[in-house]
Amino acid sequence: MIIAEPKRIASSGQHWYSLAGVACHVQPNGKATTLREARTQNLVPSVSGVLGMIDKPHLTKWKCDQMIHHCIDHPYQAGESHQEYKNRIHGYAKIDKHEILDFGTRVHKAIEDFNLGTFDESKDPAIWPWVETYVRWAQSRITKVVAVEKTVASKRWGFGGTIDLVAEVRGIRGLVLIDYKTQNSKDKAIFRDEYVYQLAAYRKTMRPNPMCISLVINRDEPKPIVEKIWSPSELQRGWRVFSTANKLWQEIKKYEPGRESDK
Numbered sequence: 001m002i003i004a005e006p007k008r009i010a011s012s013g014q015h016w017y018s019l020a021g022v023a024c025h026v027q028p029n030g031k032a033t034t035l036r037e038a039r040t041q042n043l044v045p046s047v048s049g050v051l052g053m054i055d056k057p058h059l060t061k062w063k064c065d066q067m068i069h070h071c072i073d074h075p076y077q078a079g080e081s082h083q084e085y086k087n088r089i090h091g092y093a094k095i096d097k098h099e100i101l102d103f104g105t106r107v108h109k110a111i112e113d114f115n116l117g118t119f120d121e122s123k124d125p126a127i128w129p130w131v132e133t134y135v136r137w138a139q140s141r142i143t144k145v146v147a148v149e150k151t152v153a154s155k156r157w158g159f160g161g162t163i164d165l166v167a168e169v170r171g172i173r174g175l176v177l178i179d180y181k182t183q184n185s186k187d188k189a190i191f192r193d194e195y196v197y198q199l200a201a202y203r204k205t206m207r208p209n210p211m212c213i214s215l216v217i218n219r220d221e222p223k224p225i226v227e228k229i230w231s232p233s234e235l236q237r238g239w240r241v242f243s244t245a246n247k248l249w250q251e252i253k254k255y256e257p258g259r260e261s262d263k
Helices: 035-041 047-051 057-073 082-116 125-141 193-203 232-253
Strands: 142-154 159-169 175-183 211-218 226-229
Touching: 047 159, 047 193, 047 232, 057 082, 082 125, 082 142, 082 159, 082 175, 125 142, 125 211, 159 193, 175 193, 193 211, 193 232
Parallel strands: 175 211
Antiparallel strands: 142 159, 159 175, 211 226
């Protein structure tokens, strides 16, 4: 049986890892780890945190569209100040964000449990139709689950992260890193550039560098999962972009974690 690697309770802020690849998102006092603690404990930022340095136009457009929709659906009320109205609209936007994050978290957790052989449909029956799309994909593609929610860190480059799945995949030689994304894909799945940036960083923590697959799970309805196997040239470009973002992160934060050569 595959055993999930130990994880600490994640906070809603920046995620951090030790150079040994241990998740350190939360301090012993229960508070979220900040840059101040990271400096003193020589922690490295998450891949997602580093990628936050790169603008995501599709996400910005989605946020603007949602705000416009809320303004149309919830007009200004008599006697309401401008600040009160802005606060009310921002409140609706936060609900949207939490609902999307909640769905993605539930899907990830259910797939994690399935990969570990501990999935219990009764715990969250509403999510089963989406999990079933993954089960069908996995039965046709996965030949061996090697690691689930694997935490990694690069001592050389100064970043860390958690890989959704490391597995052996039918038709691909060697290990494969697999990352799941939930997406509102009405027509077809969109494999965004940041997906390959993330995987390109993860693969740099392993020798030899594995191949990588992104899976898109339709958030609107449980359609068949769509996969993309990233080519070596796409992964090389992804690494160039990520390493540039990583350097930018270090310069802006004025913090470069202590480096060692990756073994």
